[in-house]
Amino acid sequence: MISTICACLLSSQLLRVASRSIVAIGYDLESATLRLVFRKGQVDDYYEVPPVIVSQFRAAPSKGRYYSNFIKGHFNRQRIQ
Template sequence: MNRKPVSSSNLRSVGYDSSANTLEIEFHSGQVYQYFNVPESIYQGLMNAASHGKYHHRHIKNNYRYKRI
């Protein structure tokens, strides 16, 4: 999955596969997580958020099934 770099103190890059509704986030620690069944509106909200890290914490983390890859 192609990820786009984001300006964030916590997140390094974000990608989204609209055919699978899968969101992929790379953190500055180097860890990469895939979140499943994420609506495209959540991805767009993350990309447009003033703080990507806060948006991730409030709207994605613990709200969607995920795995570390």
């Protein structure tokens, strides 16, 4: 599935993560766009996400919990796939 998504990536690479709900995280610093690939196949872009949020997200022991508390509902989202 990741290979299918590679065709629509941002300029940054996706980082695979250990999570029950999220497969990979990508971030484009220039546009401040966070891309999330979910286990169920959805790909969402979140806009105007500060780099500090992305750094904390990548370092969080629970990606799903961090996503729910600090990303979901806090940034404009567009479903890509």
